Every structure is written in C-alpha cells, then in structure tokens.
Amino acid sequence: MELWFTEEHTPEVKLSIKVDRQLFSAQSEYQRIDVFDSKEFGRFLTLDGYMMLTEKDEFIYHEMIVHVPMAVHPNVKKILVIGAGDGGVVRELTKYETIEHIDMVEIDELVVEVCKKHLPFTACCFDDPRVHIFYQDALKYIRTCQNEYDLIIVDSTDPFGPGEVLFTKEFYGNCYKALKEDGIVVNQHESPFYQKDALAMQRAHKRIVESFPIYKVYQAHIPTYPSGHWLFGFSSKKHHPTNEFNPTKWNSLGLKTRYYNTRLHVGAFALPNYVEEMLKDVE
Amino acid sequence: MELWFTEEHTPEVKLSIKVDRQLFSAQSEYQRIDVFDSKEFGRFLTLDGYMMLTEKDEFIYHEMIVHVPMAVHPNVKKILVIGAGDGGVVRELTKYETIEHIDMVEIDELVVEVCKKHLPFTACCFDDPRVHIFYQDALKYIRTCQNEYDLIIVDSTDPFGPGEVLFTKEFYGNCYKALKEDGIVVNQHESPFYQKDALAMQRAHKRIVESFPIYKVYQAHIPTYPSGHWLFGFSSKKHHPTNEFNPTKWNSLGLKTRYYNTRLHVGAFALPNYVEEMLKDVE
Structure with missing residues (x-):
C-alpha cells in the first residue's frame, strides 16, 4: 500500500508526502492534531491538516x-x-x-x-x-x-x-x-x-x-x-x-x-x- | 474534470499543479517537451517532466x-x-x-x-x-x-x-x-x-x-x-x-x-x- 499526506498550498497547488504511518490523530477543543512518520521528512506534526513542523527542516x-x-x-x-x-x-x-x-x-x-x-x-x-x-x-x-x-x-x-x-x-x-x-x-x-x-x-x-x-x-x-x-x-x-x-x-x-x-x-x-x-x- | 501536473521532487515528495490545458507535447531528439497553462502559475514549461519555468516565478x-x-x-x-x-x-x-x-x-x-x-x-x-x-x-x-x-x-x-x-x-x-x-x-x-x-x-x-x-x-x-x-x-x-x-x-x-x-x-x-x-x- 501507499499512504500519502497532502496539503493544499492553494486550491491549485498540492504538496504530497509519502507517509509510513500515522502515529496520532485527535480533535482537541481547538483543532485537529495529527502526527505522522515519513521517510523523507522523519516525524511531522500537522494542525487542522496544515504542516507545522517536520523533523528534517x-x-x-x-x-x-x-x-x-x-x-x-x-x-x-x-x-x-x-x-x-x-x-x-x-x-x-x-x-x-x-x-x-x-x-x-x-x-x-x-x-x-x-x-x-x-x-x-x-x-x-x-x-x-x-x-x-x-x-x-x-x-x-x-x-x-x-x-x-x-x-x-x-x-x-x-x-x-x-x-x-x-x-x-x-x-x-x-x-x-x-x-x-x-x-x-x-x-x-x-x-x-x-x-x-x-x-x-x-x-x-x-x-x-x-x-x-x-x-x-x-x-x-x-x-x-x-x-x-x-x-x-x-x-x-x-x-x-x-x-x-x-x-x-x-x-x-x-x-x-x-x-x-x-x-x-x-x-x-x-x-x-x-x-x-x-x-x-x-x- | 480536473487535470493535474505532478512532479516527483523525490520518490516520497510530490508537487502537483492544477492545469487548465496542455498546449504542447512532443519528443525531440533529446527530450520530452511540454507546455501547460495553469491558473496559479500561468504558463509553464517542463522538460522530461521536470519543471523548467513558470510565468509566475x-x-x-x-x-x-x-x-x-x-x-x-x-x-x-x-x-x-x-x-x-x-x-x-x-x-x-x-x-x-x-x-x-x-x-x-x-x-x-x-x-x-x-x-x-x-x-x-x-x-x-x-x-x-x-x-x-x-x-x-x-x-x-x-x-x-x-x-x-x-x-x-x-x-x-x-x-x-x-x-x-x-x-x-x-x-x-x-x-x-x-x-x-x-x-x-x-x-x-x-x-x-x-x-x-x-x-x-x-x-x-x-x-x-x-x-x-x-x-x-x-x-x-x-x-x-x-x-x-x-x-x-x-x-x-x-x-x-x-x-x-x-x-x-x-x-x-x-x-x-x-x-x-x-x-x-x-x-x-x-x-x-x-x-x-x-x-x-x-x-
């Protein structure tokens, strides 16, 4: 299987990152929180689906x-x-x-x-x-x-x-x-x-x-x-x-x-x- | 319909651009040449599928x-x-x-x-x-x-x-x-x-x-x-x-x-x- 995280940078531009697995996903009182593991960027955190940080950069x-x-x-x-x-x-x-x-x-x-x-x-x-x-x-x-x-x-x-x-x-x-x-x-x-x-x-x-x-x-x-x-x-x-x-x-x-x-x-x-x-x- | 151009930046990372239409496509003696129109980047040229330039940047x-x-x-x-x-x-x-x-x-x-x-x-x-x-x-x-x-x-x-x-x-x-x-x-x-x-x-x-x-x-x-x-x-x-x-x-x-x-x-x-x-x- 392949698992891809995709973020819309605009409605016409998308960046996709191949994911090994999703480590965490929950809706807090304020936002959706996700953590993923990937080969290219290591571990990364998203809030409401927007990239917050990756281990690599x-x-x-x-x-x-x-x-x-x-x-x-x-x-x-x-x-x-x-x-x-x-x-x-x-x-x-x-x-x-x-x-x-x-x-x-x-x-x-x-x-x-x-x-x-x-x-x-x-x-x-x-x-x-x-x-x-x-x-x-x-x-x-x-x-x-x-x-x-x-x-x-x-x-x-x-x-x-x-x-x-x-x-x-x-x-x-x-x-x-x-x-x-x-x-x-x-x-x-x-x-x-x-x-x-x-x-x-x-x-x-x-x-x-x-x-x-x-x-x-x-x-x-x-x-x-x-x-x-x-x-x-x-x-x-x-x-x-x-x-x-x-x-x-x-x-x-x-x-x-x-x-x-x-x-x-x-x-x-x-x-x-x-x-x-x-x-x-x-x- | 939706038409998307996608370039692999690495095997694990892809950038995708929504395309209005493909204006040109041919294989020259040296490489494949494509020209597209897009809303976000205007017109853009790719060689062998790699982005060469866009009108926007x-x-x-x-x-x-x-x-x-x-x-x-x-x-x-x-x-x-x-x-x-x-x-x-x-x-x-x-x-x-x-x-x-x-x-x-x-x-x-x-x-x-x-x-x-x-x-x-x-x-x-x-x-x-x-x-x-x-x-x-x-x-x-x-x-x-x-x-x-x-x-x-x-x-x-x-x-x-x-x-x-x-x-x-x-x-x-x-x-x-x-x-x-x-x-x-x-x-x-x-x-x-x-x-x-x-x-x-x-x-x-x-x-x-x-x-x-x-x-x-x-x-x-x-x-x-x-x-x-x-x-x-x-x-x-x-x-x-x-x-x-x-x-x-x-x-x-x-x-x-x-x-x-x-x-x-x-x-x-x-x-x-x-x-x-x-x-x-x-x-």
Missing part, C-alpha cells in the same frame, strides 16, 4: 525565530513565548544561560502533551526550571502584562482558526505594552508568494507598523511551508536588527546552529523587490 | 543568474550562454546596452521554437542583433573557445540526460579556458535540500573548485523548484562577487527588477551553515 524555523532577536538584544532576561506547543522555540531559548525566565502561553494543552510523547526532538526542554507554561488564550494573557518582557516570540499558526487573534491590532498593541522599553517582538509572518498567504502577511505587517517604531521583515528557506519562502517580523521599540547587531558577541557564545549564522542574519533582512513593495504598500 | 531564476555577475564584472562585452532555450537569460542580458555580443549554445532547437511560440514572456529577445544562437552540444562548442568571453552563463537542466555533460570537470576546465583573464562563470547549481539534488550540487561544486581560484555559491527562493531553495555557482578568475561589488554603479543603470537588488545581491551569498558545510566537504 524544523531547525530552520526555530533557529531563525529565536537567534535573530537573541543576537540583537544585548541583555534578554525575561521572555514571553506565544504558541510554540511543539517546544522548538523553548529548546533554542534554553541554550542561552543568560535567560532567567521563559513564560509560554499555549492555548491547546493537548498539543504540548502530544509533542512531549511523539516529538522528543523539539519537546525536550519543557522541564527546564526557567520555563513556565500557561494554557490559555494569548490575547487574554497579554492584556494583563505591562513593561515586563525583553522579548516576545509569536510562534503562531496561520491567521485562520485559533491563531486568528494573534494577527489583530489589539494583540500587537498589547505586545508593545507588555515589553520593556527596549523590547523586541518576533513573529511568524507568513509567506509573500501565494496570494492568500501574501494578504495575511500584509495584514500582519500593517498591524505591526501601527504599533511599533521599528518594523523589519526577514526571510528563510523553509521547504515544507507553502512556496518554501517564509517571512518573520522583527518589531522593536529601540533596537535595529542589523545596524546595532554585534556578531562577535553572539559568536563568542559558541552556540551550535545548522541554519543560522551571523552573516546570514544580515543577509536574511535583504528582501526581494516584490516583497519590499508588498510591505511598503501597507506601511 | 521565472523572474526570480533569470534575474538571479544574470544580474549577479553583471553587477560584479566591470565591463562585460561578450557573453556565452549555455542552454537557456526558453530565452529568459537572453531577455535579462539584452537590458544591458553595454553588452556587444551574446552567443547562445542550445542543444535542442525544438525548445527554442516551442518557447518562441508559447512562452513570449521569456522568448522575446532572440531577435536582438547581438544574439547568435548555435544549436549544438555545448561541450563540443566550448572546446574550441579560448580567451574569448567576459561571462559564461550555464543555464543547464539537471545533471541527468542532456544536461549531464555540463556537470563534468572537462566542461568547467573548458569554461576556464574560454574566459578572458578576468572572466566569470555563473551556473545553475542545484539545491542543497533533498539528497539527490544535494549530491549533484556537491559534484558540480567539486568540479568548479578544481577549475577556478574563486568559487562562491549564492541562493534564491524559487517556489516551483524542489524544496524552493535553489543555488547558483559564481566562479571567477579574478573578481570576487561581494568584496569588489559596486552597488552604486549597478543602481545607476536604472534596470527594473522584481527580485534582484543590490542589498539582496550581498545577502544571497550568506548561506545557511548546513549548506556551507556541504560545500566545504568538497572544497
């Missing part, structure tokens, strides 16, 4: 969403992570000895439980004593925060379903308020290539521009996401992501990465013209 | 293979283009008024005929008086050249079938000989992501390293190629692709591009660690 997403802001901010002590139930963001963050406190707000407890059981390569560091998990709505959580965090990482799903509130003006306004005076927010910023993703990307960017004085976008190659061309938002009260960046300091930490490096850090902010134009349209 | 490949070397070399007069029967490379080159002569060596005349008829968005500039097309084997052609070209662009298919000779040591040795003393070769360098492509990429790089003193690799996001993460090789006798690069000069030309810009030029040479390691393995 998750390092790209997680390194780029964590190490870029960590290499810019000179002194991150306290972090808020939103979403990220798979544990990949927390895994990368816990490599930094200087971080003192990580709050993680994930709406769906079942995602964390499933990842602890089936995705040990990402869900490996929830037991770190600096990590505090809150299972609740991120918007409700962040409304109560003020001048508290050095860094907020928004590891959201797409802006449809449970992730939708993480793409609103109210949410980004509250992120601003929750940050200290030199705080940074990094968010999963969708893709510029297919129209639906590009519109979501523009909407997210518009919200951020309305809330922050510094708003830059950077890119990475993530083969299992639609088009493989993925963006991250870097918004900040004070720190510029490349002008104030000190590569020597980050390199002196000796962290081992497979995608991120300090040359690529700067290069990732050099976007194609067509992406720059889409962003400028909403600035 | 061909600008990325063609701008990156042409403008990077053109922005580095200070005085390109005479160019050799290998492959490139779709006309996209020639279209970008003819934007430069300072270029005097373009030789194009394409093995398959039928590809050029089909593209002239069905792909007017790329095959638009073959009539430029500076363009001279030779329908013959590129290796045989280049064996006869010496100290002749400022720039060689190798727009090859994959290293299986008719494109195979373009990945040999003999071919790159002959490119070296065919170039003037400050000449540059740029080549389609495959992808680092899936194993078969990555091995082809390493083989190509090894051949280039054996033939040229300067060998760098740069990347682009090309959504319709396997994994979307595509590489180009920049090899040179003298000019370094970023150290000697003069963005002001290129910008003063006023060329309109949708992907390439001079910030991205530099950024594209900042590769992920895992790609750098693959390249170093064969250097």
Whole structure:
C-alpha cells in the first residue's frame, strides 16, 4: 500500500508526502492534531491538516525565530513565548544561560502533551526550571502584562482558526505594552508568494507598523511551508536588527546552529523587490 | 474534470499543479517537451517532466543568474550562454546596452521554437542583433573557445540526460579556458535540500573548485523548484562577487527588477551553515 499526506498550498497547488504511518490523530477543543512518520521528512506534526513542523527542516524555523532577536538584544532576561506547543522555540531559548525566565502561553494543552510523547526532538526542554507554561488564550494573557518582557516570540499558526487573534491590532498593541522599553517582538509572518498567504502577511505587517517604531521583515528557506519562502517580523521599540547587531558577541557564545549564522542574519533582512513593495504598500 | 501536473521532487515528495490545458507535447531528439497553462502559475514549461519555468516565478531564476555577475564584472562585452532555450537569460542580458555580443549554445532547437511560440514572456529577445544562437552540444562548442568571453552563463537542466555533460570537470576546465583573464562563470547549481539534488550540487561544486581560484555559491527562493531553495555557482578568475561589488554603479543603470537588488545581491551569498558545510566537504 501507499499512504500519502497532502496539503493544499492553494486550491491549485498540492504538496504530497509519502507517509509510513500515522502515529496520532485527535480533535482537541481547538483543532485537529495529527502526527505522522515519513521517510523523507522523519516525524511531522500537522494542525487542522496544515504542516507545522517536520523533523528534517524544523531547525530552520526555530533557529531563525529565536537567534535573530537573541543576537540583537544585548541583555534578554525575561521572555514571553506565544504558541510554540511543539517546544522548538523553548529548546533554542534554553541554550542561552543568560535567560532567567521563559513564560509560554499555549492555548491547546493537548498539543504540548502530544509533542512531549511523539516529538522528543523539539519537546525536550519543557522541564527546564526557567520555563513556565500557561494554557490559555494569548490575547487574554497579554492584556494583563505591562513593561515586563525583553522579548516576545509569536510562534503562531496561520491567521485562520485559533491563531486568528494573534494577527489583530489589539494583540500587537498589547505586545508593545507588555515589553520593556527596549523590547523586541518576533513573529511568524507568513509567506509573500501565494496570494492568500501574501494578504495575511500584509495584514500582519500593517498591524505591526501601527504599533511599533521599528518594523523589519526577514526571510528563510523553509521547504515544507507553502512556496518554501517564509517571512518573520522583527518589531522593536529601540533596537535595529542589523545596524546595532554585534556578531562577535553572539559568536563568542559558541552556540551550535545548522541554519543560522551571523552573516546570514544580515543577509536574511535583504528582501526581494516584490516583497519590499508588498510591505511598503501597507506601511 | 480536473487535470493535474505532478512532479516527483523525490520518490516520497510530490508537487502537483492544477492545469487548465496542455498546449504542447512532443519528443525531440533529446527530450520530452511540454507546455501547460495553469491558473496559479500561468504558463509553464517542463522538460522530461521536470519543471523548467513558470510565468509566475521565472523572474526570480533569470534575474538571479544574470544580474549577479553583471553587477560584479566591470565591463562585460561578450557573453556565452549555455542552454537557456526558453530565452529568459537572453531577455535579462539584452537590458544591458553595454553588452556587444551574446552567443547562445542550445542543444535542442525544438525548445527554442516551442518557447518562441508559447512562452513570449521569456522568448522575446532572440531577435536582438547581438544574439547568435548555435544549436549544438555545448561541450563540443566550448572546446574550441579560448580567451574569448567576459561571462559564461550555464543555464543547464539537471545533471541527468542532456544536461549531464555540463556537470563534468572537462566542461568547467573548458569554461576556464574560454574566459578572458578576468572572466566569470555563473551556473545553475542545484539545491542543497533533498539528497539527490544535494549530491549533484556537491559534484558540480567539486568540479568548479578544481577549475577556478574563486568559487562562491549564492541562493534564491524559487517556489516551483524542489524544496524552493535553489543555488547558483559564481566562479571567477579574478573578481570576487561581494568584496569588489559596486552597488552604486549597478543602481545607476536604472534596470527594473522584481527580485534582484543590490542589498539582496550581498545577502544571497550568506548561506545557511548546513549548506556551507556541504560545500566545504568538497572544497
């Protein structure tokens, strides 16, 4: 027999992955959760049928969403992570000895439980004593925060379903308020290539521009996401992501990465013209 | 009815594109040639079932293979283009008024005929008086050249079938000989992501390293190629692709591009660690 997982990137484009077997499938209060094993990508997680991460390429997403802001901010002590139930963001963050406190707000407890059981390569560091998990709505959580965090990482799903509130003006306004005076927010910023993703990307960017004085976008190659061309938002009260960046300091930490490096850090902010134009349209 | 084009990126990964209709299909002396119309990507060309270009994203490949070397070399007069029967490379080159002569060596005349008829968005500039097309084997052609070209662009298919000779040591040795003393070769360098492509990429790089003193690799996001993460090789006798690069000069030309810009030029040479390691393995 053959078993194939297929994701519609648009109604006219499909990516299919041959699956060895389905390890888990359930409907939580918020979404459908599936875990598969495959030869090409190893183990992978989908939410509502959308690819969240694969064992083969998750390092790209997680390194780029964590190490870029960590290499810019000179002194991150306290972090808020939103979403990220798979544990990949927390895994990368816990490599930094200087971080003192990580709050993680994930709406769906079942995602964390499933990842602890089936995705040990990402869900490996929830037991770190600096990590505090809150299972609740991120918007409700962040409304109560003020001048508290050095860094907020928004590891959201797409802006449809449970992730939708993480793409609103109210949410980004509250992120601003929750940050200290030199705080940074990094968010999963969708893709510029297919129209639906590009519109979501523009909407997210518009919200951020309305809330922050510094708003830059950077890119990475993530083969299992639609088009493989993925963006991250870097918004900040004070720190510029490349002008104030000190590569020597980050390199002196000796962290081992497979995608991120300090040359690529700067290069990732050099976007194609067509992406720059889409962003400028909403600035 | 539904009509779907499917390409196997690996035996375990498939990309499928919904097709409106097939416009052309024939077996030439060298390969099978197909042209399709689709809603998502517009018109697209496949050779032996492999995606060559789509109307939606061909600008990325063609701008990156042409403008990077053109922005580095200070005085390109005479160019050799290998492959490139779709006309996209020639279209970008003819934007430069300072270029005097373009030789194009394409093995398959039928590809050029089909593209002239069905792909007017790329095959638009073959009539430029500076363009001279030779329908013959590129290796045989280049064996006869010496100290002749400022720039060689190798727009090859994959290293299986008719494109195979373009990945040999003999071919790159002959490119070296065919170039003037400050000449540059740029080549389609495959992808680092899936194993078969990555091995082809390493083989190509090894051949280039054996033939040229300067060998760098740069990347682009090309959504319709396997994994979307595509590489180009920049090899040179003298000019370094970023150290000697003069963005002001290129910008003063006023060329309109949708992907390439001079910030991205530099950024594209900042590769992920895992790609750098693959390249170093064969250097």
